[in-house]
Amino acid sequence: MSASPGSLANLIPDFDPRRSPLVRRDHDLPAVAAERLLVQALRERLTNPPAWTPEFSGDPPWRAFAVPRPAAVLVPIVAHPGGATILLTERSAHLRGHAGQVAFPGGGCDPEDFDAVDTALREAREEVGLPRERVEIVARLPDYLTGSGYRVTPVVGIVEPGFELQLDSFEVAEAFEVPIGYLMDPRHHEQRRIVLQGVVDRSFYSMPWHDPRRDRDFFIWGATAAMLRNLYRLLSA
Template identity: 55%
Template sequence: MLPDTPEDAAHWLRAAFAHSDVHYDPPVEEGLSDRPLRPAAVLVPVVLRQEGPSILLTRRTEHLHHHPGQISFPGGRVEPHDPDVCATALRETHEEIGLAAERIEVLGRLPDYRTGTGFCVSPVVGLVHPPFVLTPDSFEVAEVFEVPLAFLLDPAHHQQAQLEVRGGLRSYHTIPYGNYFIWGATAGMLVSLYRFLSR
Protein backbone atom coordinates (compact mmCIF):
# COMPACT_ATOMS: atom_id res chain seq x y z
CA MET A 1 0.00 0.00 0.00
CA LEU A 2 1.31 3.44 -0.92
CA PRO A 3 1.88 6.07 1.79
CA ASP A 4 -0.97 8.52 2.26
CA THR A 5 0.76 11.90 2.08
CA PRO A 6 3.07 13.37 -0.60
CA GLU A 7 5.81 13.71 2.01
CA ASP A 8 5.55 10.05 3.05
CA ALA A 9 5.36 8.91 -0.58
CA ALA A 10 8.50 10.89 -1.41
CA HIS A 11 10.32 9.41 1.60
CA TRP A 12 9.25 5.87 0.64
CA LEU A 13 10.42 6.26 -2.96
CA ARG A 14 13.71 7.91 -1.96
CA ALA A 15 14.39 5.03 0.41
CA ALA A 16 13.61 2.46 -2.29
CA PHE A 17 16.19 3.96 -4.62
CA ALA A 18 18.77 4.93 -2.00
CA HIS A 19 20.63 1.61 -2.11
CA SER A 20 19.25 0.25 -5.35
CA ASP A 21 20.96 -1.44 -8.23
CA VAL A 22 19.63 -2.47 -11.61
CA HIS A 23 21.18 -5.94 -11.75
CA TYR A 24 18.03 -7.98 -12.11
CA ASP A 25 16.20 -9.19 -15.17
CA PRO A 26 14.01 -6.51 -16.75
CA PRO A 27 11.00 -7.34 -18.90
CA VAL A 28 12.44 -7.38 -22.41
CA GLU A 29 10.40 -7.27 -25.61
CA GLU A 30 10.65 -10.35 -27.77
CA GLY A 31 11.25 -10.46 -31.50
CA LEU A 32 14.31 -8.22 -31.37
CA SER A 33 16.25 -7.52 -34.53
CA ASP A 34 19.96 -8.21 -34.94
CA ARG A 35 20.83 -4.60 -35.75
CA PRO A 36 22.70 -2.50 -33.16
CA LEU A 37 20.42 -0.88 -30.59
CA ARG A 38 20.25 2.92 -30.49
CA PRO A 39 20.58 4.45 -26.98
CA ALA A 40 17.62 6.41 -25.65
CA ALA A 41 16.34 7.58 -22.27
CA VAL A 42 12.96 8.43 -20.78
CA LEU A 43 11.81 10.07 -17.59
CA VAL A 44 9.42 8.08 -15.40
CA PRO A 45 7.81 11.11 -13.71
CA VAL A 46 6.20 10.45 -10.33
CA VAL A 47 4.07 13.50 -9.52
CA LEU A 48 3.59 14.15 -5.80
CA ARG A 49 -0.13 14.95 -5.64
CA GLN A 50 -2.06 15.51 -2.41
CA GLU A 51 -4.49 12.74 -3.37
CA GLY A 52 -1.63 10.33 -3.97
CA PRO A 53 1.35 10.01 -6.32
CA SER A 54 0.69 9.65 -10.02
CA ILE A 55 2.68 8.87 -13.14
CA LEU A 56 2.73 11.51 -15.87
CA LEU A 57 2.38 10.11 -19.39
CA THR A 58 2.03 11.49 -22.90
CA ARG A 59 0.13 10.41 -25.96
CA ARG A 60 2.22 10.80 -29.07
CA THR A 61 0.86 12.49 -32.19
CA GLU A 62 -0.29 10.27 -35.03
CA HIS A 63 2.18 11.50 -37.66
CA LEU A 64 5.40 10.57 -35.84
CA HIS A 65 7.63 7.95 -37.46
CA HIS A 66 8.29 5.97 -34.25
CA HIS A 67 5.33 4.77 -32.12
CA PRO A 68 2.65 7.15 -33.48
CA GLY A 69 -0.36 7.61 -31.21
CA GLN A 70 1.09 5.46 -28.44
CA ILE A 71 1.21 6.22 -24.73
CA SER A 72 4.76 6.96 -23.66
CA PHE A 73 7.06 8.59 -21.15
CA PRO A 74 8.74 11.83 -22.17
CA GLY A 75 12.12 10.98 -23.66
CA GLY A 76 14.11 10.31 -26.77
CA ARG A 77 17.45 9.47 -28.30
CA VAL A 78 20.73 10.11 -26.50
CA GLU A 79 22.54 12.96 -28.24
CA PRO A 80 26.36 13.25 -28.41
CA HIS A 81 26.30 16.38 -26.23
CA ASP A 82 24.34 14.69 -23.41
CA PRO A 83 26.72 13.88 -20.52
CA ASP A 84 24.62 10.86 -19.44
CA VAL A 85 21.20 9.26 -19.80
CA CYS A 86 19.83 11.32 -16.92
CA ALA A 87 20.66 14.49 -18.83
CA THR A 88 18.98 13.01 -21.91
CA ALA A 89 15.78 12.26 -19.98
CA LEU A 90 15.64 15.74 -18.44
CA ARG A 91 16.43 17.49 -21.73
CA GLU A 92 13.85 15.52 -23.68
CA THR A 93 11.22 16.05 -20.97
CA HIS A 94 11.72 19.82 -21.16
CA GLU A 95 11.64 19.78 -24.96
CA GLU A 96 8.52 17.61 -25.19
CA ILE A 97 6.29 18.92 -22.40
CA GLY A 98 8.04 22.01 -21.02
CA LEU A 99 8.64 20.54 -17.56
CA ALA A 100 11.66 22.28 -16.06
CA ALA A 101 14.46 20.20 -14.55
CA GLU A 102 14.22 22.32 -11.39
CA ARG A 103 10.87 20.66 -10.61
CA ILE A 104 12.33 17.14 -10.95
CA GLU A 105 14.22 15.25 -8.23
CA VAL A 106 16.02 12.35 -9.88
CA LEU A 107 15.87 9.17 -7.76
CA GLY A 108 17.64 6.59 -9.89
CA ARG A 109 17.30 4.23 -12.81
CA LEU A 110 15.41 1.11 -13.72
CA PRO A 111 17.00 -1.59 -15.90
CA ASP A 112 17.54 -0.71 -19.54
CA TYR A 113 14.67 -1.84 -21.73
CA ARG A 114 15.40 -3.20 -25.19
CA THR A 115 12.65 -2.69 -27.75
CA GLY A 116 11.69 -4.51 -30.90
CA THR A 117 12.07 -1.23 -32.82
CA GLY A 118 15.80 -1.12 -32.17
CA PHE A 119 16.23 1.07 -29.07
CA CYS A 120 17.93 0.44 -25.74
CA VAL A 121 15.96 2.69 -23.41
CA SER A 122 17.25 3.82 -19.99
CA PRO A 123 14.31 4.68 -17.68
CA VAL A 124 15.20 7.47 -15.22
CA VAL A 125 12.80 7.77 -12.28
CA GLY A 126 12.19 11.23 -10.85
CA LEU A 127 9.89 12.90 -8.35
CA VAL A 128 8.00 15.85 -9.83
CA HIS A 129 7.23 18.57 -7.30
CA PRO A 130 4.10 20.67 -7.98
CA PRO A 131 3.25 23.32 -8.85
CA PHE A 132 4.39 23.30 -12.45
CA VAL A 133 3.13 24.46 -15.83
CA LEU A 134 3.41 22.25 -18.90
CA THR A 135 3.86 23.49 -22.45
CA PRO A 136 3.65 20.38 -24.66
CA ASP A 137 5.30 20.39 -28.08
CA SER A 138 2.27 20.08 -30.36
CA PHE A 139 4.34 18.38 -33.08
CA GLU A 140 5.23 15.42 -30.83
CA VAL A 141 2.68 15.40 -28.02
CA ALA A 142 -1.07 15.10 -28.55
CA GLU A 143 -1.96 14.90 -24.84
CA VAL A 144 -0.44 14.84 -21.35
CA PHE A 145 -2.25 13.02 -18.56
CA GLU A 146 -1.65 11.33 -15.20
CA VAL A 147 -2.47 7.86 -13.89
CA PRO A 148 -2.53 7.05 -10.15
CA LEU A 149 0.62 5.20 -9.15
CA ALA A 150 -1.46 2.85 -6.99
CA PHE A 151 -3.35 1.72 -10.11
CA LEU A 152 -0.16 1.09 -12.07
CA LEU A 153 1.47 -0.84 -9.22
CA ASP A 154 -1.50 -3.21 -8.87
CA PRO A 155 -0.50 -6.46 -10.65
CA ALA A 156 -4.17 -7.17 -11.28
CA HIS A 157 -3.98 -4.50 -13.99
CA HIS A 158 -0.91 -6.01 -15.70
CA GLN A 159 -1.79 -8.08 -18.75
CA GLN A 160 0.10 -9.96 -21.47
CA ALA A 161 -0.68 -9.96 -25.16
CA GLN A 162 0.88 -11.39 -28.29
CA LEU A 163 1.34 -10.04 -31.79
CA GLU A 164 2.57 -11.84 -34.89
CA VAL A 165 5.65 -10.10 -36.28
CA ARG A 166 7.54 -11.43 -39.30
CA GLY A 167 6.14 -14.92 -38.85
CA GLY A 168 6.82 -15.12 -35.10
CA LEU A 169 4.89 -14.29 -31.96
CA ARG A 170 5.99 -11.26 -29.96
CA SER A 171 4.81 -10.97 -26.34
CA TYR A 172 4.29 -7.60 -24.69
CA HIS A 173 2.76 -6.05 -21.58
CA THR A 174 -0.47 -4.07 -21.53
CA ILE A 175 -2.07 -1.92 -18.81
CA PRO A 176 -5.51 -0.61 -19.85
CA TYR A 177 -6.62 2.51 -17.96
CA GLY A 178 -10.00 4.04 -18.78
CA ASN A 179 -9.88 5.13 -22.42
CA TYR A 180 -6.09 4.75 -22.52
CA PHE A 181 -4.32 1.60 -23.66
CA ILE A 182 -0.78 1.50 -22.27
CA TRP A 183 1.29 -1.19 -23.94
CA GLY A 184 4.69 -2.17 -25.27
CA ALA A 185 7.79 -0.52 -23.85
CA THR A 186 5.86 1.91 -21.62
CA ALA A 187 3.82 -0.86 -20.00
CA GLY A 188 6.97 -2.99 -19.73
CA MET A 189 8.84 -0.26 -17.88
CA LEU A 190 5.88 0.24 -15.54
CA VAL A 191 5.94 -3.48 -14.78
CA SER A 192 9.68 -3.10 -14.17
CA LEU A 193 8.92 -0.28 -11.69
CA TYR A 194 6.38 -2.51 -9.95
CA ARG A 195 8.91 -5.34 -9.66
CA PHE A 196 11.55 -2.98 -8.36
CA LEU A 197 9.31 -1.44 -5.67
CA SER A 198 7.92 -4.85 -4.69
CA ARG A 199 11.32 -6.36 -3.88
Protein backbone atom coordinates in the same frame (compact mmCIF):
# COMPACT_ATOMS: atom_id res chain seq x y z
CA MET B 1 10.34 8.80 -27.49
CA SER B 2 11.37 11.07 -30.28
CA ALA B 3 13.15 9.94 -33.42
CA SER B 4 12.00 6.33 -33.24
CA PRO B 5 12.50 4.78 -36.70
CA GLY B 6 10.10 1.93 -37.00
CA SER B 7 7.51 0.19 -34.88
CA LEU B 8 5.27 -2.84 -35.05
CA ALA B 9 2.57 -0.65 -36.60
CA ASN B 10 5.02 0.36 -39.34
CA LEU B 11 5.66 -3.28 -40.18
CA ILE B 12 2.00 -4.30 -39.90
CA PRO B 13 -0.17 -1.27 -40.76
CA ASP B 14 -3.43 -2.82 -39.51
CA PHE B 15 -1.97 -3.87 -36.15
CA ASP B 16 -3.98 -2.72 -33.14
CA PRO B 17 -2.70 -3.99 -29.77
CA ARG B 18 -6.15 -3.54 -28.24
CA ARG B 19 -7.41 -6.39 -30.43
CA SER B 20 -4.66 -8.79 -29.38
CA PRO B 21 -5.98 -11.80 -27.46
CA LEU B 22 -5.91 -11.48 -23.69
CA VAL B 23 -3.92 -14.31 -22.11
CA ARG B 24 -4.22 -13.46 -18.44
CA ARG B 25 -4.43 -10.83 -15.72
CA ASP B 26 -2.08 -11.15 -12.76
CA HIS B 27 -4.66 -11.46 -9.98
CA ASP B 28 -2.28 -13.76 -8.07
CA LEU B 29 0.34 -11.05 -7.50
CA PRO B 30 -0.03 -8.52 -4.66
CA ALA B 31 -0.26 -4.80 -5.26
CA VAL B 32 2.50 -2.62 -3.87
CA ALA B 33 1.40 -1.63 -0.38
CA ALA B 34 -0.04 1.88 -0.11
CA GLU B 35 2.55 2.95 2.47
CA ARG B 36 5.34 2.10 0.02
CA LEU B 37 3.82 4.50 -2.50
CA LEU B 38 4.07 7.54 -0.27
CA VAL B 39 6.60 9.99 -1.68
CA GLN B 40 9.17 9.64 1.09
CA ALA B 41 8.90 5.84 0.98
CA LEU B 42 9.36 5.90 -2.80
CA ARG B 43 12.40 8.13 -2.41
CA GLU B 44 13.98 5.81 0.14
CA ARG B 45 13.25 2.63 -1.80
CA LEU B 46 14.46 4.00 -5.14
CA THR B 47 17.64 5.60 -3.85
CA ASN B 48 18.54 2.52 -1.76
CA PRO B 49 16.93 -0.39 -3.60
CA PRO B 50 16.89 -3.94 -2.22
CA ALA B 51 18.08 -6.89 -4.25
CA TRP B 52 15.58 -7.40 -7.05
CA THR B 53 15.34 -8.93 -10.51
CA PRO B 54 13.85 -7.07 -13.48
CA GLU B 55 11.21 -9.03 -15.32
CA PHE B 56 11.92 -7.61 -18.78
CA SER B 57 15.13 -6.62 -20.55
CA GLY B 58 13.76 -5.95 -24.03
CA ASP B 59 11.69 -6.91 -27.05
CA PRO B 60 12.53 -9.33 -29.84
CA PRO B 61 13.93 -7.27 -32.75
CA TRP B 62 11.44 -6.26 -35.44
CA ARG B 63 14.21 -5.63 -37.96
CA ALA B 64 17.95 -6.15 -38.27
CA PHE B 65 20.15 -3.58 -36.57
CA ALA B 66 23.87 -3.60 -35.86
CA VAL B 67 24.40 -1.55 -32.71
CA PRO B 68 21.51 -0.33 -30.54
CA ARG B 69 21.24 3.43 -30.35
CA PRO B 70 21.36 4.85 -26.81
CA ALA B 71 18.21 6.55 -25.57
CA ALA B 72 16.64 7.54 -22.27
CA VAL B 73 13.18 8.22 -20.90
CA LEU B 74 12.06 10.01 -17.78
CA VAL B 75 9.68 8.11 -15.50
CA PRO B 76 8.14 11.16 -13.79
CA ILE B 77 6.53 10.45 -10.42
CA VAL B 78 4.55 13.58 -9.60
CA ALA B 79 4.44 14.14 -5.83
CA HIS B 80 0.89 15.40 -5.39
CA PRO B 81 -0.15 15.82 -1.74
CA GLY B 82 -3.17 13.59 -2.33
CA GLY B 83 -1.14 10.77 -3.85
CA ALA B 84 1.65 10.30 -6.36
CA THR B 85 0.97 9.88 -10.07
CA ILE B 86 3.06 8.97 -13.09
CA LEU B 87 3.08 11.40 -16.01
CA LEU B 88 2.75 9.83 -19.45
CA THR B 89 2.33 11.14 -22.98
CA GLU B 90 0.41 10.08 -26.05
CA ARG B 91 2.50 10.49 -29.17
CA SER B 92 1.12 12.42 -32.12
CA ALA B 93 -0.67 10.35 -34.74
CA HIS B 94 1.39 11.58 -37.69
CA LEU B 95 4.80 10.45 -36.39
CA ARG B 96 6.70 7.87 -38.39
CA GLY B 97 7.57 5.73 -35.38
CA HIS B 98 5.27 4.65 -32.53
CA ALA B 99 2.51 7.02 -33.65
CA GLY B 100 -0.35 7.36 -31.18
CA GLN B 101 1.32 5.20 -28.55
CA VAL B 102 1.56 5.98 -24.85
CA ALA B 103 5.13 6.70 -23.78
CA PHE B 104 7.33 8.31 -21.19
CA PRO B 105 8.94 11.60 -22.20
CA GLY B 106 12.25 10.70 -23.79
CA GLY B 107 14.22 9.96 -26.91
CA GLY B 108 17.60 9.29 -28.46
CA CYS B 109 20.75 10.58 -26.81
CA ASP B 110 22.32 13.60 -28.50
CA PRO B 111 26.11 14.03 -28.69
CA GLU B 112 25.78 17.10 -26.47
CA ASP B 113 24.05 15.16 -23.68
CA PHE B 114 26.26 14.45 -20.69
CA ASP B 115 24.57 11.14 -19.83
CA ALA B 116 21.21 9.33 -19.82
CA VAL B 117 19.91 11.60 -17.06
CA ASP B 118 20.72 14.66 -19.16
CA THR B 119 18.94 13.10 -22.15
CA ALA B 120 15.81 12.27 -20.13
CA LEU B 121 15.60 15.74 -18.59
CA ARG B 122 16.22 17.48 -21.93
CA GLU B 123 13.57 15.43 -23.69
CA ALA B 124 11.04 16.01 -20.91
CA ARG B 125 11.64 19.74 -21.20
CA GLU B 126 11.28 19.65 -25.00
CA GLU B 127 8.24 17.37 -25.13
CA VAL B 128 6.08 18.54 -22.22
CA GLY B 129 7.82 21.64 -20.84
CA LEU B 130 8.86 19.99 -17.56
CA PRO B 131 11.55 22.18 -15.93
CA ARG B 132 14.52 20.08 -14.90
CA GLU B 133 14.84 21.99 -11.63
CA ARG B 134 11.52 20.43 -10.53
CA VAL B 135 12.85 16.88 -10.98
CA GLU B 136 14.74 15.01 -8.28
CA ILE B 137 16.49 12.04 -9.90
CA VAL B 138 16.20 9.02 -7.61
CA ALA B 139 17.00 5.96 -9.72
CA ARG B 140 17.87 4.40 -13.04
CA LEU B 141 16.08 1.22 -13.98
CA PRO B 142 17.86 -1.46 -16.02
CA ASP B 143 18.27 -0.65 -19.70
CA TYR B 144 15.54 -1.87 -22.02
CA LEU B 145 16.28 -2.91 -25.62
CA THR B 146 13.40 -2.00 -27.94
CA GLY B 147 12.50 -3.98 -31.02
CA SER B 148 13.31 -0.94 -33.15
CA GLY B 149 16.92 -0.88 -32.02
CA TYR B 150 17.15 1.49 -29.06
CA ARG B 151 18.83 0.74 -25.75
CA VAL B 152 16.67 2.80 -23.41
CA THR B 153 17.69 3.87 -19.90
CA PRO B 154 14.60 4.60 -17.76
CA VAL B 155 15.47 7.46 -15.39
CA VAL B 156 13.09 7.76 -12.43
CA GLY B 157 12.48 11.24 -11.04
CA ILE B 158 10.24 12.64 -8.31
CA VAL B 159 8.58 15.75 -9.70
CA GLU B 160 7.49 18.74 -7.66
CA PRO B 161 3.90 19.51 -8.72
CA GLY B 162 2.57 22.92 -9.71
CA PHE B 163 4.20 23.28 -13.14
CA GLU B 164 2.27 24.07 -16.31
CA LEU B 165 2.67 21.62 -19.16
CA GLN B 166 3.74 23.01 -22.54
CA LEU B 167 3.35 20.25 -25.09
CA ASP B 168 5.38 20.02 -28.27
CA SER B 169 2.38 19.42 -30.53
CA PHE B 170 4.54 17.91 -33.27
CA GLU B 171 5.53 15.01 -31.02
CA VAL B 172 2.95 14.91 -28.22
CA ALA B 173 -0.82 14.80 -28.68
CA GLU B 174 -1.65 14.64 -24.97
CA ALA B 175 -0.07 14.33 -21.55
CA PHE B 176 -1.91 12.70 -18.68
CA GLU B 177 -1.29 11.33 -15.20
CA VAL B 178 -2.14 7.92 -13.77
CA PRO B 179 -2.20 7.22 -10.02
CA ILE B 180 0.88 5.19 -9.17
CA GLY B 181 -1.26 2.88 -7.06
CA TYR B 182 -3.22 1.88 -10.17
CA LEU B 183 -0.08 1.10 -12.16
CA MET B 184 1.57 -0.79 -9.28
CA ASP B 185 -1.43 -3.13 -8.92
CA PRO B 186 -1.03 -6.28 -11.09
CA ARG B 187 -4.80 -6.67 -11.30
CA HIS B 188 -4.51 -3.95 -13.96
CA HIS B 189 -1.68 -5.71 -15.83
CA GLU B 190 -2.87 -7.67 -18.86
CA GLN B 191 -0.71 -10.17 -20.72
CA ARG B 192 -1.63 -10.29 -24.40
CA ARG B 193 -0.35 -12.24 -27.38
CA ILE B 194 0.46 -11.20 -30.92
CA VAL B 195 0.11 -13.88 -33.59
CA LEU B 196 0.03 -12.50 -37.12
CA GLN B 197 0.65 -15.03 -39.89
CA GLY B 198 4.14 -15.84 -38.74
CA VAL B 199 5.26 -12.21 -38.82
CA VAL B 200 5.17 -11.84 -35.05
CA ASP B 201 4.47 -14.39 -32.33
CA ARG B 202 5.13 -13.03 -28.86
CA SER B 203 3.43 -11.71 -25.76
CA PHE B 204 3.34 -8.24 -24.27
CA TYR B 205 1.87 -6.47 -21.26
CA SER B 206 -0.77 -3.77 -21.35
CA MET B 207 -2.26 -1.53 -18.67
CA PRO B 208 -5.50 0.03 -19.96
CA TRP B 209 -6.43 3.25 -18.17
CA HIS B 210 -9.67 5.23 -18.26
CA ASP B 211 -8.94 8.87 -17.48
CA PRO B 212 -11.97 10.25 -15.61
CA ARG B 213 -10.84 13.84 -16.13
CA ARG B 214 -10.94 13.46 -19.91
CA ASP B 215 -13.51 10.64 -20.01
CA ARG B 216 -11.36 8.71 -22.44
CA ASP B 217 -9.28 5.56 -22.54
CA PHE B 218 -5.51 5.25 -22.89
CA PHE B 219 -3.83 1.95 -23.76
CA ILE B 220 -0.43 1.61 -22.11
CA TRP B 221 1.47 -1.27 -23.68
CA GLY B 222 4.76 -2.52 -25.07
CA ALA B 223 8.02 -1.07 -23.79
CA THR B 224 6.28 1.50 -21.58
CA ALA B 225 4.22 -1.20 -19.83
CA ALA B 226 7.32 -3.42 -19.51
CA MET B 227 9.28 -0.65 -17.82
CA LEU B 228 6.37 -0.02 -15.45
CA ARG B 229 6.30 -3.74 -14.73
CA ASN B 230 10.01 -3.61 -13.84
CA LEU B 231 9.25 -0.68 -11.54
CA TYR B 232 6.57 -2.80 -9.92
CA ARG B 233 9.11 -5.58 -9.34
CA LEU B 234 11.49 -3.11 -7.69
CA LEU B 235 8.89 -1.51 -5.45
CA SER B 236 7.43 -4.86 -4.39
CA ALA B 237 10.79 -6.54 -3.72
